[in-house]
Amino acid sequence: MKLLKTTITTVLLLLLAQAGFAQPSNIEIDVPLRFDHYYDYSQVVEAVKALHEAHPKMTDTEVIGESEEGRDIWSLTINNPNTGKPLTKPGVYVDGNIHGNEIQATEVNLYLMNYLLTNYGSNKKVTNMVDRNVFYFVPSINVDGRYHFFNDPNTPSSNRGLRIPKDDDRDGLFDEDFPEDLNGDGSINRMRKKDPFGKWKTDPKDPRIMVRTEPGEMGEWTILGQEGIDNDGDGRVNEDSEGYVDPNRNWGSSWAPPYVQRGAGNYPYSGNVTKAVTEFMMERPNIIMVFAFHNTGGMFLRGPGTKEEGPLNPQDVNVYDLLGKNAEKIVPDYRYLISWKDLYSTYGDFTEFTYNQVGAFSFVGELFMSEQETYKAHDEKESGDNESSAFSESTKQKRERLQFNDHVVQGSLYNEWKTYDHPKYGEVEIGGWAKMSSRLPHPFMLQNLVHRNASAVMYAAAQTPEVSMEIFDTEKVDNNLHKVRVRVVNHNAIPTMTYHSVKNKLFPKDRLKVSGNDIKVIAGGEITNLYRDQVRYKDHKPEIQFFRVPGNEAVEYEFLVEGDGRVNVEYKSRKAGKCSQQTSL
């Protein structure tokens, strides 16, 4: 009888179930895309296909790999074929949702794709950056995680990793004790039990909040952890849930094993998705700018990920600073930070790989700040106080966010505490923040978030190297000998390659080559001082020179050319395209 009652309650609750705000059902995926809701995995695929169908010439889609559970990982490339093939242009790579629960990262990707494509031809800045660059998107990396986050009950933070089983409780069984959505509301919340010996008491200002008891006080609540039962009967609840391999600790740069870095996976690229993305990127050596979106905290993070790697070279830091400081202004209250120093050390994360192995300036965008869920008068002070820490928000912040939930989003982000008859604990209460909350914005704030963050990417995309070359001087030295001077100019802030990749010989530097049927280059080298006519000659093969062009700078070369007739000067860069000019001697 009791069981029946529980079942009926569960069914009723299921009908009302909402893991947060209401998501529209059966929406048409149409270009231009809408950003008043979140796209589940199949809708993401549909959106990518729709963008491609709407702009078939400018886009290309590709399934770059398959997840552990067999889902396709889609990419979309935006390139204007009239301005050249993709590999001849600076590549801007954007992805998101490497952590399965960090879903709005995908919406930033979709928004930017949609924005670039729908504004192309009408907005001058967009048109220019699309013509000059190629954009690569992998909007959802952890596709299994996204699928399960939408379809299964979760906490705002669960379902982060890859679907690679792990025996967390070391009992020889894998992933056998998941949390359960006992009350069927679509979220995994917390369980608490009335207990005068508990360590927690009710907050006098908001009974939904619990605060720690002070010494000398009796308690009111014991917190029993996440909603669920002891599936494997080992006396512990929810201690061996899905995974855990963290796909953002599974990359091959400064990777460390799991006992050093939790979630690293057994070896680099043991996850299908990390391997697939790596292969995708290694085939696109023109990528020079990377944004990987995550949630949460409101940050633009750059490397290094660990202290051991030492500081980055000042030449690269200058570029990061320019982009990072502008991103801070584009997205209010977000901070530009150094990963290991300002946050914590991470081994084997994605941007470590892209900076070290792809040679790209790389940012992690941590989307959303719960502090922006405000409920306060214009003259009230900031809600933050020194009670908060890197780990948890203060009681004051919690109260304000609950008020925001009550009055701004009409209670849709929080599941009120409700009693439940737990098979092991007896009568407990289950409640807390809904799955679709806390780390991602209510849809009414989504448009703002995706636009501003997409703009941070567009700012950087507008700064990718734009190189021009001119033969600025040809002087006859002798009957059969000419001095040919060439200037290569980078008109934008991002250099043609990172200093780091020069230093570590990641790939050949930009190349300048002088050729012609009836000529011979006798000498050649960099003009170190144009006005004083100082040239640093290269000992061997003077007709080929290697260099990088820093941002907003020019490099100049001089060649002593014997013979006459046509002289062809060609510049070629892995990441900044190529150009050439001819002259006759």
Place this chain on the structure above:
Amino acid sequence: MEKPISRGSLFWYGMTMLTLFFMSADVSAQNKDGDKHYHTPSEINNKLEEIRKSSKKSTKIHTLATSPGGRSVQMIEIGPEVDNEKKQLPAIFVAANLEGTIPISSEAAIHLAELVISEQAAQDKTWYIVPNGNPDAAAHYFKNPLLKDSRNDLSHNDDMDENTDEDGFEDLNEDGFITKMRVKDPTGEWRPVEGDSRLMKKADPTKGEKGIYKLYTEGIDDDGDGKYNEDGKGGVNVNRNFPHLFKDFTETGGAWPGSTPEVYAIFDFVYSHPEIAMTFSYGATNFSKVAPKGGRKSSADFENLKIPESFADQLGADPDKTYTMDEVIRMVEPLAPAGFEVTESVVASFLGLGAVVNPQSEDLKFYNELADQYKEYLKEKGLDAERLGPEAAKDASFELWSYYHLGIPTFSMDFWRLPKPKKEKKDEEGSGLTADKIEKMSSEEFVALGEEKIGMFLEEIGAPDQFTAKRVIGMIEGGQMTPKRMGTMIKKMGNAKGSDSSSDGASEKDKALMAFNDNVLDGSGFVEWESYNHPTLGEVEIGGEVPFVRNTPPGNMVDSLLKAQVPWTITLSEKIAKLQILNHEVQSKGSNVFKITVWVENENYLPFPTAMGKKNKQPRPAILSLQAKGLKVLDGKQRTPINSIGGHEVKKYSWLVRSPESNTIDVNLESTHAWNDRTQVNLGGSK
């Protein structure tokens, strides 16, 4: 074109012919043995196939990967469970020749596979044997010219110019070997070693030495960039591509750990086979003889942790003090969200502590004990002659990865090194003669030395038997030979006894090389410097050691070396942890409540797992479980993990259960890599 000459034999030949002219002599390189003691990667794969055919029921061939050069990396599985995907028995994984430059290690792996079958060593376990972990590099040994290069065939633009793999080596003197070129150059940093002018060393200005030569590898500047052979074919050394202590941007390590398919395939295979209880590497190191080395500077001292200032405040810690891992965990716990477990690994990654870099002291105990046993064993086999020591394991090698990341007993064997050069005798002890001294003597002075002294000297320099003192004296007296010429020729032979200053300045390794070359290889291990007209460097001399001489014994030595040493692998394999239920006891507490006690023993020598394995928690625990109808566990876990049991250790596990008295409880001991066991506990009967 002149071929390299065997100086030892030629000298005496020349003497016999009473001529001082060098003549060319045909010397077959010791490595190109006619008897086929060494086998190409594809021949090795054929051998695996032969072994498979010979015992079809207990063998299986796996293709792990295809190398960048298109060669297949094969593995033979030998054992009673070849048809089962999931194994019940433990397994031994053996990877050979990951460096690709140690041909004997591939032969050893084949020998092992045959031995495992003939000795029935695979009755209670599975063997996975990869004889050629780096087949691209291994193939070099069988090509002309002979080149020692550990890199596989991945193309890589080493010199960062406009072309890839465009400036490799050339065998300019067509002797079949890639050796060295030396060029007299006032800016050169190199000079010949005083004691043995064949050897080169870097001039040490602090000792007043001046460089005379520039040294290059043999070849031309194909791409005209002023550098020689700086961008030949070749990418990654397979045995530098594993993750422990991997460094980015090294010349041969590859882009990231596992970037090369040979290594990624090993990761993939090993981690999906938790039955692997032990690994061996056949190659350059020898953990069977010398324990893995420690003494590295580590940031991961879990007993003395420093809290960075940025966190110290929040944690209430003093940034100037050190804390133990447990203390830090207790500091972090109250700050962590409810339900979040703060573990060592969480703290380690949070503080950026990095990896363990030194072997655990508990593990060194068994390494050292087993090394002593191995040395005894070698003595019995008559293989205790002093040889140069094995190489230390390199950063990012298989051996280090296996020990530190897998956390299982990891051994390696190198099979052969050059004999240690004999300590040079003081002049008084021997003939007291050197080539230098002889050079300065008149014919009369030489003859006056007498037959005995001259005979002793001839013996010291390894002269063939027919060159008796009497005969040499006769040649001098007859004028066909002068002491000066003789001294010069002996020095050219490069015998250690050749000159007064002996081999000062040469390393022990180089001395060993030259001694082996002179005394055993008849000179075929070293190419005499000879002049060559180089297209861009002009007059150069080409010469130097023949590739592979240092680690590749002459073919006729291979069989006996392997027969003596390879069986030790099987001996060690018998020491892996074996868990069994030793005993059990039931104590009735009344009201159908029983206390059940089970004793589990590791009946073998090696611990379950290694101390490193305890730390990294990579080896899976064994599980002791109780099963019976109507059984309720009141205290204890129904599935109890056994995280560790030392060698020959017994551990006790107990439960309080409630169960019908008539019940029989199945006690199962399951382990992925230390065998399984089971017993039944009768609640009613046994006491």
